[in-house]
Amino acid sequence: MAIALTYTAKRKTGTGEIDDVGFLMPPMLAMPADPGPGGLLSHEAHIELAYRILISQIGMVRALAAHIDVVEFLLKEIQSVLESGQPANQAIAMIKVAGKWVRGESIPAAEFKALADHKLKSIRTVLAEMSNRRDGESDLFSMALRAELTEKMGEVLPYDMILFKAADLFRARCQDLEAARRKLVGFIAAELKLPRPKVKAIIGEGWIAPGLFSTLNSSVYELSLYPPKAKKPFRDAVIDHQRGIRDLVISGASNTGDLAAAWTSFTSHDKVLKDSVQLMFIRNRPLVETFVKQYRHIGDPDQLRSAGDMGLLRVIYRFAPERGFRFSTLGSQWIRQMVVRELQQLDLIRLPEGSQANLFAIRAVLAERPNASYGSIAEITGLDVETVSALLYFVHGTQGGVSLDSTFQNEGSNDVDGLHEVLADSNSQIDDVLEELDSTEFVERVLQEVLPERHQQVVRYQFGIGGPVLTLKDIGSKMGISFERVRQIRDDALRLLRGSKYFEDLIALWV
Amino acid sequence: MQFTIQAAALSVLLKQCCGVASRRADDPTSQLLISVHDGQLAITAQNGSQQITRRTRTSSLQVEVDGAICASATKLEQIAAALPSDRPVTLKLVEEKLVITCARSRFSLATFTASAFPLIEVSSPIAEFQIDSVELQRGGRAVSTCSARDDVRTYLNGMQLALNTAGATLVASDGHRLGQYLLSGVEGDVSASVIVPVAAIDQFLTFSSEAKTRVQLYPNLVCVLSESGELYSKLIEGKYPDVARLLTPSGKTSRLVVNRIALLEVVQRIGLMSEAKHQSVRLSLSNNELRVSALSNDNAGEEVLDVDFSGEPVDVGYNPRYLAEIIKAIGPAEEIEILFSGTSTGTLLSATDCSQLKFVLMPLRI
Numbered sequence: 001m002a003i004a005l006t007y008t009a010k011r012k013t014g015t016g017e018i019d020d021v022g023f024l025m026p027p028m029l030a031m032p033a034d035p036g037p038g039g040l041l042s043h044e045a046h047i048e049l050a051y052r053i054l055i056s057q058i059g060m061v062r063a064l065a066a067h068i069d070v071v072e073f074l075l076k077e078i079q080s081v082l083e084s085g086q087p088a089n090q091a092i093a094m095i096k097v098a099g100k101w102v103r104g105e106s107i108p109a110a111e112f113k114a115l116a117d118h119k120l121k122s123i124r125t126v127l128a129e130m131s132n133r134r135d136g137e138s139d140l141f142s143m144a145l146r147a148e149l150t151e152k153m154g155e156v157l158p159y160d161m162i163l164f165k166a167a168d169l170f171r172a173r174c175q176d177l178e179a180a181r182r183k184l185v186g187f188i189a190a191e192l193k194l195p196r197p198k199v200k201a202i203i204g205e206g207w208i209a210p211g212l213f214s215t216l217n218s219s220v221y222e223l224s225l226y227p228p229k230a231k232k233p234f235r236d237a238v239i240d241h242q243r244g245i246r247d248l249v250i251s252g253a254s255n256t257g258d259l260a261a262a263w264t265s266f267t268s269h270d271k272v273l274k275d276s277v278q279l280m281f282i283r284n285r286p287l288v289e290t291f292v293k294q295y296r297h298i299g300d301p302d303q304l305r306s307a308g309d310m311g312l313l314r315v316i317y318r319f320a321p322e323r324g325f326r327f328s329t330l331g332s333q334w335i336r337q338m339v340v341r342e343l344q345q346l347d348l349i350r351l352p353e354g355s356q357a358n359l360f361a362i363r364a365v366l367a368e369r370p371n372a373s374y375g376s377i378a379e380i381t382g383l384d385v386e387t388v389s390a391l392l393y394f395v396h397g398t399q400g401g402v403s404l405d406s407t408f409q410n411e412g413s414n415d416v417d418g419l420h421e422v423l424a425d426s427n428s429q430i431d432d433v434l435e436e437l438d439s440t441e442f443v444e445r446v447l448q449e450v451l452p453e454r455h456q457q458v459v460r461y462q463f464g465i466g467g468p469v470l471t472l473k474d475i476g477s478k479m480g481i482s483f484e485r486v487r488q489i490r491d492d493a494l495r496l497l498r499g500s501k502y503f504e505d506l507i508a509l510w511v
Numbered sequence: 512m513q514f515t516i517q518a519a520a521l522s523v524l525l526k527q528c529c530g531v532a533s534r535r536a537d538d539p540t541s542q543l544l545i546s547v548h549d550g551q552l553a554i555t556a557q558n559g560s561q562q563i564t565r566r567t568r569t570s571s572l573q574v575e576v577d578g579a580i581c582a583s584a585t586k587l588e589q590i591a592a593a594l595p596s597d598r599p600v601t602l603k604l605v606e607e608k609l610v611i612t613c614a615r616s617r618f619s620l621a622t623f624t625a626s627a628f629p630l631i632e633v634s635s636p637i638a639e640f641q642i643d644s645v646e647l648q649r650g651g652r653a654v655s656t657c658s659a660r661d662d663v664r665t666y667l668n669g670m671q672l673a674l675n676t677a678g679a680t681l682v683a684s685d686g687h688r689l690g691q692y693l694l695s696g697v698e699g700d701v702s703a704s705v706i707v708p709v710a711a712i713d714q715f716l717t718f719s720s721e722a723k724t725r726v727q728l729y730p731n732l733v734c735v736l737s738e739s740g741e742l743y744s745k746l747i748e749g750k751y752p753d754v755a756r757l758l759t760p761s762g763k764t765s766r767l768v769v770n771r772i773a774l775l776e777v778v779q780r781i782g783l784m785s786e787a788k789h790q791s792v793r794l795s796l797s798n799n800e801l802r803v804s805a806l807s808n809d810n811a812g813e814e815v816l817d818v819d820f821s822g823e824p825v826d827v828g829y830n831p832r833y834l835a836e837i838i839k840a841i842g843p844a845e846e847i848e849i850l851f852s853g854t855s856t857g858t859l860l861s862a863t864d865c866s867q868l869k870f871v872l873m874p875l876r877i
Contacts, residue, residue: 141686
C-alpha cells in the first residue's frame with residue numbers, strides 16, 4: 001500500500017487537470033519473493049510486480065527506438081487502431097505528460113486521443129529529421145536526434161498487444177545477432193565441454209567485451225589447465241566470433257552501433273517482464289481454478305481453464321498498481337468475464353451480452369419453484385415478462401435447440417424430410433427479388449426516356465446500374481473523355497432526372 | 512601614380528593583404544589593387560570569397576601623383592619584405608610597369624589596369640552591430656577549433672554567429688565536437704544568424720585593431736569595418752543545426768572536476784598509445800579516481816588521476832586529439848568540469864570559472 005500511495009498523485013475532483021490524474025513511475029523495484037507453490041502473493045508484492053511490468057514495458061519501448069524500421073512499424077500499428085475508431089486506449093495504454101503517466105481511462109477519451117496524436121506527431125517529426133540525415137556515420141547531431149527519439153518513445157506506452165507485435169519485429173531484426181551469439185555459445189560449449197546455459201551465464205552481458213576470454217579463463221577451471229599453445233587458437237576463435245557479432249550489430253542498426261546496447265537493454269527488460277508476469281500468473285492460478293470449479297458442470301473444464309488463463313493474463317497487463325486496488329478484485333472480474341464468454345461461444349445459439357446473467361437468475365427461480373408462471377418469474381428476477389418468455393427457451397441450455405436438418409415422423413412424410421421442408425422461412429426474399437427486377441426495368445425505361453445516350457452511359461457507370469460502380473476517372477478513360485467532363489455530364493444528367501416527371505418515383509425507389 | 516613610403520610600413524600592409532590574395536599566378540585575384548588618393552594609400556586583395564582593404568596615412572607616406580594600378584601580390588610582398596625595413600621605398604607607374612625603387616635597388620613589375628580588378632559587388636547593409644574585440648577573439652579562437660574543414664554538410668565548414676535579443680553566440684562544430692561561446696559586449700539591436708566560412712574566421716576575428724569590432728551584415732556578405740580598412744567575406748548559405756539540445760545535459764549526469772593541465776598532459780601521454788585506425792582513449796571514473804587508458808593491439812597505456820567526482824561510475828571513450836584540443840581551448844582556466852551522460856549523448860566540457868564557453872564531445876563506444 002505504501003508504494004502505491006507514494007507514487008500516486010492525488011486527484012482533484014471536477015477540474016480534469018491532467019496533472020491530477022497522472023502518477024509517477026517509481027525506479028525499477030526489486031523482484032518480490034516467490035511465496036512458493038500454494039502460497040499467495042501479498043498486495044504489496046502485486047503492486048511491485050505490476051510496477052515492474054510497466055517499467056519493463058517502457059524500457060522495451062525505449063530500446064525499440066534503436067531500430068527505425070521498428071519505430072515506424074509501431075507508429076503504423078498505433079495509427080491504424082486510432083483511425084479505426086476504436087478507443088485510443090486500445091492503441092496507447094499510457095502517456096507521460098509533464099513527468100507523470102496518464103492512463104487512457106483516467107481522462108476523457110477525446111482528450112487522451114488529442115494527447116496521443118500530439119505525441120505521435122512529435123515522434124514523427126524526429127523520425128523525419130533522422131531520415132534527412134546521411135546514414136552510416138554517427139555524430140553529435142544524429143546522437144542528439146536518437147536520444148530525442150528514445151526520450152519521446154519513452155513517453156508513450158503502447159497497448160501491450162501492439163507493443164509485443166513491434167517487439168517481435170525487433171527480435172526478428174536482431175535474429176541474425178542472436179544466431180551469431182548462439183554460435184559463440186555453441187563454440188565455447190563444444191570446446192570446453194560445458195552445458196550451454198552455463199556458458200551463457202559466464203558470458204552474461206559481455207558478448208563483445210574484450211575481456212571475455214579472461215573471464216572464461218578465470219571462471220572455467222579446465223581452461224586454466226590448457227597449455228598456452230592450445231589456449232591461443234581458442235582465444236583467437238572466441239575473438240573472431242565476437243568480431244562477427246560486433247559487425248552484425250553495427251550493420252544492423254540503421255545508423256549507429258546503438259543496436260547492441262538497445263538489444264541488451266531490450267532483453268533485460270524482456271526478462272524482467274517475463275519473470276514478473278510469470279510469477280504473477282502462477283501464483284494467481286488458484287483464482288482461475290475457483291471460476292473453473294464454479295462453472296465445471298456447464299463446460300469442458302480444460303476449455304474454461306484456458307479461457308480463464310487468458311483472462312488472468314489480460315488482467316495482469318491491465319492491472320493499475322497506482323490505484324491501490326486489490327489484484328483479486330479486478331482479477332475475478334476479468335476471469336469470470338472470459339470464462340462466461342467462453343461458455344457463450346460453446347453454445348449453439350449466441351445470446352446477447354448480459355443474457356447469461358438473466359438466464360442464471362431464471363434458472364435459480366425455476367430450481368425452487370418449477371411451475372412458476374412467467375409473471376411470477378419476472379417479478380422475482382426483476383426482468384420484464386417479455387425477456388422472461390424469450391429466455392425460457394434456453395433455460396435448459398442452448399444446446400437444447402433442434403436442428404432444421406433433423407428428421408421427423410409424421411403422417412405422409414418419409415424419413416428423409418427435414419424440418420426445413422415444412423417450416424415457413426420468414427427470411428425468404430422472393431418478393432424483394434421480384435420487386436427489384438421490376439424496378440430495374442423501370443429505372444432503365446426512365447433513363448432511356450429522359451436522358452441522351454451519353455448521359456445514360458455515365459449514370460449507369462456512376463451508380464452501378466447493370467454493372468459495378470466506377471469512379472469518375474475510370475468512366476472518363478472508358479468513354480475517352482476527361483474526368484471533369486464526366487462530372488459535368490453526371491451533374492447535367494442528375495439535373496434532367498430531377499426535372500422529369502418520374503422524379504418522385506425514382507426517389508421512392510432509392511429510399 | 513607615384514608615392515614613397517617606409518619599407519616596413521609597406522611590408523606590414525602587404526602581409527595582411529596577401530593572406531587573402533589567391534596564390535594561383537594565372538588568376539586575376541592573385542593581383543593586388545594599389546591606389547593612392549588624397550594622401551592615403553589603400554591596398555586591396557580578393558580571392559573570390561573574401562576581400563580585404565587596408566588603408567594608411569602614415570607620416571612616412573608622401574604622395575606625388577594620385578592613381579591606381581594592379582600588380583602581382585606575391586612578388587610585391589616578397590620585394591617589400593626583402594628591402595631594408597628602415598629605408599623609404601618609391602612606387603611609380605612608368606609605361607605600364609610598376610617601378611619600385613629603394614636606395615639603389617630597382618624592380619619593375621607587370622601591371623593590369625585598376626578597372627580589371629574584380630571587386631566584390633556590395634549592396635546596402637541590412638544590419639550593423641559592434642562586438643567587444645577581446646571577447647570576439649577569445650571566443651572565436653576557442654570555438655573555431657571545432658569547425659569542420661571540408662564536410663559535405665557545407666554549413667558546418669564555418670562558425671555560426673547568432674544574434675538575438677537574448678544575446679549573441681558563436682558556435683562551431685564538425686559533428687564530432689561542438690563549441691559554443693556566449694558573447695557579451697554586443698551593441699546593436701540585431702536579430703540574425705550567419706555562418707562565417709572557416710577560411711575567413713581568423714581574419715574576421717583579428718581584422719579590427721580597435722576595442723570594438725564594427726560588423727555590417729549584407730544579404731550574403733559580412734563586413735568588418737575599421738579605421739584602417741574593411742574586410743568582406745561571403746557567408747555560407749544554409750541553416751545551422753539547432754545546437755541548444757546538444758548543450759543541455761539530458762538524463763542522469765555524472766560530474767567530474769579536474770585540473771585542466773593535469774588532464775591535458777595525461778590525455779596527450781596516453782593518447783600516444785591509441786591506434787591510428789580506432790583512435791580512442793578510455794576514461795573510467797569511480798571513487799574519485801580517473802583512469803585514462805588506451806589499448807591498441809598489444810600496446811597499452813594507463814594513468815590514474817585523483818579527481819573530484821560525483822555520480823554514477825563512467826566508462827567511456829574519446830578521440831584523444833579532439834579531447835586534447837578542447838581541453839587546450841578551455842584555457843587559461845585552472846579547472847575543468849566534465850558532465851558525462853552516457854555513451855549515447857554528447858559529453859559536456861567547460862571551465863569551472865567561465866560559463867560562457869562550452870564544448871560538447873562525442874563519446875565513442877568501447
